[in-house]
Amino acid sequence: MAVDLRQVMAAVLTFSMFIMLGNMIKRDHIDPFLEPLPVSPDVQYHALKVSKPGMVKLIETRYGPWMENNDSMNPCWTTPLSKGKVQSNGYIFFSLTHGPEYHASQLANAVAVAKHLGATLALPDIRGSKLGEKRRFGEIYDVNNFIRSLNGVVQVDKNPPAELSNGRLPIVRVPNRVSEDFIASKVEPVFKSKRNLKIVTYFNPSAVTKAKVDKSQNAYQCLAMFESLKLQTDLQELADSMVGTLRSMSQSSRGRFIAVDLRVEMLGKKSCRETDETSKQCQNAEEIGVFLEKIGFHTDTTIYLTQTGWHSSLNALRDVFPNTFTKEAIIPADEKAKFMDSESHEYEKFIDFYMCTVGDVFVPAFRSRFYASIVGKRIGDGNTQILLPAMNTTTSAADYISPYIAKKSHFAYSCFC
Known part of the structure; x- marks a missing residue:
């Protein structure tokens, strides 16, 4: 049978094209996971592993100072205490205010008060940053998860x-992480007299987030802080899609x-301006870029910024790390109108909070309650x-691990065993 040379040549060319395509896919999508990144002789690459309080173990890696294994934590509230008063006809009202970094603490206080008094907890509303701005709880958080997580602890009325x-309710101000003694002496007399009241949590800015508390007494507050507040479905799916986009860019x-x-x-802000170079509490974009490069992160590293x-x-940060993005660059186009085009930027705060919680590394450019709250959530995870x-000159990432982690000094450690 005669062989058509044109058909042979066409087959050879087609086969060659498949080989070239396969090599391209391997080079662009597979090799980055298999081949080490080029390492400059003056850059140290380490990963962190916190094993015991006050100890940091370094693990050599070719990809930068990424922690390879995180410490798993077990909650101390697996079986919450069952003692307490029976449910009454009275209500405890409260609002979630000031942003997501405050919400878990406000909820923990409300649960502690309602549990101690045997009161019913009213589903809270969410107050925005502007006067009179108010959202329903379900616009941000999962109502069913909230009620389910507190089942057997306090009764929740939607x-x-x-x-x-x-109406106008009596208001009682309570300190963050309110104690049983405070509730008994300051809140209970008002509740017995009025049967319904609203509590407002106040935060002492000078208070340090300490871990030394009674774990058994703290069980209900821990459960409320770490289990009750989950994003509602649409907002959760949006945040997850943004995380997926960042991960796809991080081959x-x-x-x-x-x-x-x-x-x-x-x-x-004043807290950032009034610090000298040796004890600087805030870093700008250029300083963050210098810091990350100094401790060994490769310039291909993907970075998410909370800046709106x-x-x-x-630009100074993006010059060093080109894969630096704000939320506007990675949010799906069809979701921008719903979650981004708002003068109050309320949704964006919850997106930022979630992104900082799930990022493989978290770096706060300044010390704040947002930083402390993110640390608490990350400890739980x-x-x-x-x-x-x-401002240290050392290039080892282990020297910059947050004291909350290195010394296990964060309040969240009292909630996990």
Whole structure:
């Protein structure tokens, strides 16, 4: 049978094209996970592993200072205490205010008060940053999860009597992490007299987040803080899609990314201005870039910033780490109108909080309650690679691990065994 040379040549060319295509796919999508990144002789690459209080173990790695294994934590509230008063006809009302970094603590206080008094907890509303701005709880958080998580602890009413929720209630101010003694002496007398009241949590800015508390007495507050507040479905799916986008851009680091809490408006605040270079509490974009490069992160590393909208001052960071993004760059286009086009930026705060919680590394550009709250959530998830920039000259990432983690000094450690 005669052989058509044209057919043979066509087959050879087709086969060659498949080989070339296969090599391209291997080079672009497989090799980055198999081949080490080029290592400069003057850069040290380490990973962190916190094994025991006060001890940090270094593990050599070719991909930068990524923690390979996080410490898993077991909650101490697996079987909450059952003692307490029976449910009464009284209600405890409260609102979630000031942003997501405050919500878990406000909820923990409300649960502690309602449990001690045997009262019913009214589903809270969420107050925005502007006067009069208010959202329903279900616009941000999963109502069913909230009620389910507190089942057997306190009774939750999604629809308390309108005459109560819309009326003027006596208000009692309680300190963060309110004690049983405070409730008994300051809150209970008002509750016995009025049967319904609203509590407002106040925060002492000078208070340090300590871990030395009674774990048995603290069980209900821990459960409330770490189990009750989950994002509602649409917002959770949006945040997860943004995380997926960042991970898809992070092939050279095996899908890992750094979340940096860096907001330009924060850098101009008094707490940032009044610090000298040796004890600087805030870092700008350029300083964050120098810090991350100094401790060994490769320039291909993907970085998420909490800044809303791109600011020219961020260019210094992107010059070093080109894969630096704010939320506007990675949010799906069809979701922007719903979650981003708002003057209050309320949804964005919850997106940032979640992104900083799940990022493989968290770096706060300044010390704040946001930083402390993110640390607490990450401890609960066993995601403890949290690096605190400083003016040190050392290039070992282990020297910058947050004291909350290195010394196990964060309050969250009292909730996990």
